[in-house]
Amino acid sequence: EDQVTQSPEALRLQEGESSSLNCSYTVSGLRGLFWYRQDPGKGPEFLFTLYSAGEEKEKERLKATLTKKESFLHITAPKPEDSATYLCAVLNSGGGADGLTFGKGTHLIIQP
């Protein structure tokens, strides 16, 4: 069964203080690893797709990287508007409705 574990569960940073969020995964056949952002009371919003080890994607202050066992979401010089829950997900390799398998998320708070 596919599993996704995110750490830490919560992270509080000062504005401008860079850090990384971790996502470790166990899948029978990786069809893609995905990062989403979820704001309170809203649905998840797609950020990045990573398909193979060594791949990197960047968007503004966020950079996602992938190895064979984990992915990192690096946040550089964050701003208060980056506060959200960041979700990591993998695409099921078969069975189980072929939807995304999500981790429990990292709740990120950026203090001004």
Add this chain to the structure above:
Amino acid sequence: DTAVSQTPKYLVTQMGNDKSIKCEQNLGHDTMYWYKQDSKKFLKIMFSYNNKELIINETVPNRFSPKSPDKAHLNLHINSLELGDSAVYFCASSQVYGQGEQFFGPGTRLTVL
């Protein structure tokens, strides 16, 4: 225009009742999904629907049934509601089947009393 919309936003009902949640996407996508987010914020896939083919997560009780009147709509019907059904339900869509880039609706918070 909202890409994926759901109604209602909030739904409060008694145990044993039957209720429906509506979902519409205006993206022209081929595939739609229903996810459940429980009190611990854990998102789990319930169904995916593509080209009239429904794929069900085996853990979902048969009291839950999605119905698609057309490609742009996937409604969720729930019979004989139980306390444990209380959660936030999200509809999502993707351009093609089996794609991880999905567009989510705003969610429907269901409370069963």
